[in-house]
Amino acid sequence: MKLMKKSVLVLFFLLVLIGCAGRKAEQPQPVDFRTGTQGLYLSFVSNLPPPKLYDREPLNIMVQVENKGTETVGPGDVVFLSGFDTSIITDIPLQGVDIPTLEGRGPFLPQGGVDTISFRGRIQPFSSRRIDRYVPTLLLTACYHYETIASAQVCIDPNPFAPTSIQKVCTPSTVSTGSQGAPIAVTSVEVEAAPQKTRFKINVQNVGGGDVFRAGADALRKCSPYAAGLTFDEVDFIRLADVSISNIHITETCKPRDNSGHLRLVNGQASIYCEYGAPPEQSPFLTPLNIVLQYGYRQSIARQVEIRAVS
Amino acid sequence: MKKMVFVLLLLVACQFQVPTRKIPESPVIYTGTSALEASFNPATMGNLIMCQQADIYVDVKNVGASDINNGMYSFITEDQYLVPLTERQKKFSLEGKSQFNPKGGFDQIHLRVRNTGILPQFETYNPEIIFQACYKYSTFASTQVCIDPDIANLNPRKSCRSEPVLLPNGQGAPVAVTKIEPYMVPEGDGVTPVFAIFVQNLGPGAVVAHEGAEAACKGDSGLALLNFANVRASLQNKDLKCDPNPVKVEGSQERRFVCQRKDMLFGPSAGTFSAVLTVQLDYGYVNSLALPLDIARLPGQEPC
Numbered sequence: 116m117k118l119m120k121k122s123v124l125v126l127f128f129l130l131v132l133i134g135c136a137g138r139k140a141e142q143p144q145p146v147d148f149r150t151g152t153q154g155l156y157l158s159f160v161s162n163l164p165p166p167k168l169y170d171r172e173p174l175n176i177m178v179q180v181e182n183k184g185t186e187t188v189g190p191g192d193v194v195f196l197s198g199f200d201t202s203i204i205t206d207i208p209l210q211g212v213d214i215p216t217l218e219g220r221g222p223f224l225p226q227g228g229v230d231t232i233s234f235r236g237r238i239q240p241f242s243s244r245r246i247d248r249y250v251p252t253l254l255l256t257a258c259y260h261y262e263t264i265a266s267a268q269v270c271i272d273p274n275p276f277a278p279t280s281i282q283k284v285c286t287p288s289t290v291s292t293g294s295q296g297a298p299i300a301v302t303s304v305e306v307e308a309a310p311q312k313t314r315f316k317i318n319v320q321n322v323g324g325g326d327v328f329r330a331g332a333d334a335l336r337k338c339s340p341y342a343a344g345l346t347f348d349e350v351d352f353i354r355l356a357d358v359s360i361s362n363i364h365i366t367e368t369c370k371p372r373d374n375s376g377h378l379r380l381v382n383g384q385a386s387i388y389c390e391y392g393a394p395p396e397q398s399p400f401l402t403p404l405n406i407v408l409q410y411g412y413r414q415s416i417a418r419q420v421e422i423r424a425v426s
Numbered sequence: 427m428k429k430m431v432f433v434l435l436l437l438v439a440c441q442f443q444v445p446t447r448k449i450p451e452s453p454v455i456y457t458g459t460s461a462l463e464a465s466f467n468p469a470t471m472g473n474l475i476m477c478q479q480a481d482i483y484v485d486v487k488n489v490g491a492s493d494i495n496n497g498m499y500s501f502i503t504e505d506q507y508l509v510p511l512t513e514r515q516k517k518f519s520l521e522g523k524s525q526f527n528p529k530g531g532f533d534q535i536h537l538r539v540r541n542t543g544i545l546p547q548f549e550t551y552n553p554e555i556i557f558q559a560c561y562k563y564s565t566f567a568s569t570q571v572c573i574d575p576d577i578a579n580l581n582p583r584k585s586c587r588s589e590p591v592l593l594p595n596g597q598g599a600p601v602a603v604t605k606i607e608p609y610m611v612p613e614g615d616g617v618t619p620v621f622a623i624f625v626q627n628l629g630p631g632a633v634v635a636h637e638g639a640e641a642a643c644k645g646d647s648g649l650a651l652l653n654f655a656n657v658r659a660s661l662q663n664k665d666l667k668c669d670p671n672p673v674k675v676e677g678s679q680e681r682r683f684v685c686q687r688k689d690m691l692f693g694p695s696a697g698t699f700s701a702v703l704t705v706q707l708d709y710g711y712v713n714s715l716a717l718p719l720d721i722a723r724l725p726g727q728e729p730c
Binding site for chain 1: 454455456525566568570576578580581582583584585586615662663694695696697698699700701702704706
């Protein structure tokens with residue numbers, strides 16, 4: 116009986132020990148954050164503006180802005196409200212409202228910055244105009260700078276057609292990259308190995324549903340719905356900021372690029388051709404190809420409001 | 427006992443259902459294609475015996491969106507058979523539809539007539555009594571139009587597109603603005619909006635000039651009776667110049683006039699937006715209504 120008691124106690128003790136051993140301190144694990152097709156995400160806060168309101172009431176509009184991408188949105192980036200008659204709805208700043216600094220997602224930050232932007236307008240009385248109702252579509256336009264950073268693991272084979280029978284660690288082929296947490300995505304990198312030269316065809320696509328335009332303050336100003344508008348040589352352009360492989364910058368080898376390093380997207384897509392001269396004595400190896408794209412981006416959402424006359 | 431308490435509690439709980447509240451809709455005033463609606467009341471005596479008097483009742487309703495002030499009505503009778511015993515021509519006013527009177531003003535007009543006899547060779551005679559109402563009326567059309575300075579469509583994201591607006595339901599008046607075609611005419615870096623406005627008489631009556639409303643019921647003649655409506659249009663509280671003005675509104679034909687303002691220029695900084703174009707048409711309107719009477723002679727009845 117005593118022996119039985121002892122063995123029960125030992126068993127209990129062991130169980131406690133095993134239980135404690137299992138309780139390791141949880142370390143934050145970095146997550147694969149460079150995914151997704153959105154940069155800034157805009158949404159009207161529920162009932163702001165309300166679907167129906169009366170003249171002489173204040174028009175309160177609140178917009179939630181969330182950075183769903185991986186780059187910071189912030190100073191210099193602007194949100195505009197348009198689509199209304201400024202003689203009926205007054206006091207809305209036509210020069211736009213600055214977007215507060217919103218950090219992007221990171222390895223230890225699963226959610227990007229979230230904030231709200233408010234517009235407060237006044238509705239002029241309808242009685243003198245004999246208007247029963249006014250139903251404008253309020254258009255909210257965000258103009259901001261963004262960046263896509265993509266990394267694809269590519270196979271470099273300086274002697275692809277060498278008459279040897281050595282075992283190769285990899286074979287150059289197309290690498291699918293998906294999306295990178297930005298509205299412009301590097302969708303795939305096609306690798307073509309030639310003796311001492313490896314060529315890359317980098318496929319880029321506008322996947323964010325908005326308009327892309329040349330990066331820069333001038334274009335950002337023209338993005339406003341109260342400006343002359345972006346012209347043909349400004350819209351659908353992205354800047355190839357950097358392409359590097361094994362810490363070697365190969366941006367200069369990339370084509371097509373204009374003098375300022377920009378290239379045009381046609382039907383929302385573009386292909387960039389770059390090349391890398393690998394030392395001939397090197398055997399095939401896998402290495403990350405890093406691509407950095409910079410651009411301005413325009414997104415908009417709309418909400419219809421019905422304004423009725425009180426009397 | 428416990429069961430009963432439980433059932434009672436259940437019943438009481440059911441009473442606390444949140445009542446569904448419906449927000450009352452404010453009435454739509456500026457719709458419809460009628461102004462004055464007139465009809466003979468069923469109490470009207472359509473059949474009468476020779477030498478008898480008859481009471482004619484006309485129900486009048488202003489179902490339009492404008493008030494009728496100092497309108498005039500008149501009864502037209504065959505004087506050799508029917509002598510009016512009450513005033514056959516009189517001024518009247520009727521309130522139009524409004525937020526506080528969504529059905530509009532209502533009134534009843536009375537005329538008493540006496541038959542002075544019919545020709546000896548007739549057993550019955552069927553004259554007509556015509557009721558005519560003449561009044562000044564206005565059409566107020568407030569329509570949303572899209573002002574778009576970006577005619578090259580450089581910005582594909584717009585809150586509206588400048589395209590024709592159809593208005594098939596009228597504006598609470600017999601003369602209706604049926605269509606508005608906006609044109610953005612390039613002028614330097616901006617645009618000047620030009621509006622082609624189509625109007626039509628969709629009511630049951632006839633249009634006369636604004637100043638000729640009373641004359642139409644008095645039986646006068648002259649230029650005042652021509653079918654013209656005066657036009658006023660404004661955008662952003664600024665008056666536009668319309669041509670032709672006045673516009674002829676004849677029968678049920680659709681007529682077109684153009685409104686613009688040379689100094690009204692919208693540059694890129696104005697953005698694309700919905701504005702309200704207000705069109706006001708002032709005219710006179712005439713409604714007519716006929717009542718067939720049946721005057722019968724009794725067998726052997728002597729002249730009156």
